[in-house]
Amino acid sequence: MRERATYGRPSHEFGMRVGSLLVLIWLAIGMIAAGQRNYFVIGPINCAGFGTIALTAVAGPLNYVGLNPKLSECGDLPQPSE
Template sequence: MTMRERVPDRRPAPSAGTRLLGLLLLVWLAIGVIAAVQRHNFDNAPINCAGFGTIAVTALAGPLNYLGVNPKVNECDLPQPSR
């Protein structure tokens, strides 16, 4: 086998269900990011763990944001480096 020959990929193509699930996940997260923008979570760039956490949980909540869910992170207890 020379360097230019390729071994055919024997993995099966993703099924329609897998593609649909991936598309739904992307749409879910996009809706969550839109909700974070509408709630002005990106204004005054978050400079701490709580700000980043609030953006993350808002994005993960997705469409639930429009059903009354308002996730917020108030504190983050991050491990401190050893001395």
Template sequence: MRIGSLVLLIWLVIGVAAAVQRDYFSNADASCASVSTTAVTVVAGPLNYVGVNPKVECADAPQPSE
């Protein structure tokens, strides 16, 4: 279990490094798309360095009928 936790921690640290390099933490825009893209980049971890460039677009939520 310690090895798994260590691998997970390293995976997430690499993901945070990728997000920092892409300046995702420097903008003050806290829209759904920017926060989601940052989170997905962190979770993708080392995959960011082999060509994965996750982006998330948020659609407007449907409005309830009247």
């Protein structure tokens, strides 16, 4: 019985793990930046507040080089039907 060749597979898995780790570190730095700006304790929490937190988290380390994303309003959200 012949064994299957697994050329490139270990390096692909390693790359996926490293990429996932980098994304988690990037988002963690963004959440730290949001915490330092007191976005989690300032009220009231609304759509713009959640959007600002999400933008800050996604911007990650760019927050520390001057990027300060903020969302002023979310627009008109559809209302549920009655």
